[in-house]
Amino acid sequence: MTASKLILPSLILAFSLGACGEKNASKVTPKSETQKEVTTTNSTENQAELLVWEDLMPEGEDKVLAELYTEFYEEQERQFREQLTLSEAAKADSDMMSMIDEGSAQDTMAQIGTYNVVADLDGARIRLPGYVVPLDFNAASEYDEFLLVPYFGACLHTPPPPPNQIVFIKSSPATKIENINEPVWVEGIMKTGEFGSELGNSAYELTLDKLEPYEY
Numbered sequence: 001m002t003a004s005k006l007i008l009p010s011l012i013l014a015f016s017l018g019a020c021g022e023k024n025a026s027k028v029t030p031k032s033e034t035q036k037e038v039t040t041t042n043s044t045e046n047q048a049e050l051l052v053w054e055d056l057m058p059e060g061e062d063k064v065l066a067e068l069y070t071e072f073y074e075e076q077e078r079q080f081r082e083q084l085t086l087s088e089a090a091k092a093d094s095d096m097m098s099m100i101d102e103g104s105a106q107d108t109m110a111q112i113g114t115y116n117v118v119a120d121l122d123g124a125r126i127r128l129p130g131y132v133v134p135l136d137f138n139a140a141s142e143y144d145e146f147l148l149v150p151y152f153g154a155c156l157h158t159p160p161p162p163p164n165q166i167v168f169i170k171s172s173p174a175t176k177i178e179n180i181n182e183p184v185w186v187e188g189i190m191k192t193g194e195f196g197s198e199l200g201n202s203a204y205e206l207t208l209d210k211l212e213p214y215e216y
Contacts, residue, residue, distance in 0.1 A: 049126050049127065050126075050127050050128075051128045053128075053130070053150040056164050056204060057164055058116050058117065058118050058119075058164075064114060069112060111159055111200055113162020113164060114163065114164065115163050115164065115193075117164055119192070122190065122191060122192040123189065124190050125188070125189055125190075126206070127186070128185070128186055128206075129183055129184070129185050129214050130148040130149055130184070131151065131152050131153075131180070131184075132146050133146060133147040133148075133149055133155045133156065134146050135198070141178055142174040144170065144171050145168070145197075146171075147166055147197065147199060147200060148166070148169055148184075148186055149166055149200075150165055152181065154200075160199065163200075163203040164204065166201070167202060167204045167205070167206050168195040168204065169188075169205075169206050169208050170207055175208060177211070182214070184214050185210075185212045185213070185214055186206060186208060187211075189206065189209070190204055190205070191205045191207070
């Protein structure tokens with residue numbers, strides 16, 4: 001299979017569904033604000049700016065991300081072909097994906113993306129819907145740090161979303177989250193930078209003021 005044939009299904013699976021194998025995974029998006037442009041909000045104002053996940057990506061970032069995925073899969077294909085016998089290589093021309101064993105080294109990948117951010121969001125008070133990914137187990141379901149991601153299952157399977165599609169949340173005191181399977185609204189002050197965790201790196205950090213159930 002050529003790299004051009006490989007990249008399209010891989011991009012769809014990896015970026016849109018988080019490579020989780022969940023056919024019904026869906027992004028959380030406010031009903032009436034899907035095309036809303038980002039407006040700078042003074043951090044001292046009480047009213048939060050309603051965002052969707054696309055607002056966290058600067059102009060042209062989708063093209064950059066596509067190029068990074070293309071480069072990654074081209075290199076993966078090159079390395080994989082170097083390990084094949086002649087007969088396996090002939091078969092790989094038409095059915096390479098079927099030759100990669102699930103759970104093998106070729107079936108995993110690092111987080112792909114950049115730390116490119118929307119500069120106006122640094123210091124802005126924002127409101128964003130998403131899914132909670134706890135960074136550790138807590139019997140009381142109280143968390144002082146967790147990740148917010150755009151679709152269910154992100155970061156629990158490979159690959160995680162790009163850094164500018166993950167928000168690192170800090171809460172003081174710890175916030176009780178009864179059901180991490182249900183989407184939530186988070187509200188607070190956003191900060192841009194590079195924030196690392198074992199489950200995925202983030203280009204955004206949010207100091208949490210409010211967490212509410214997401215209403216469809």
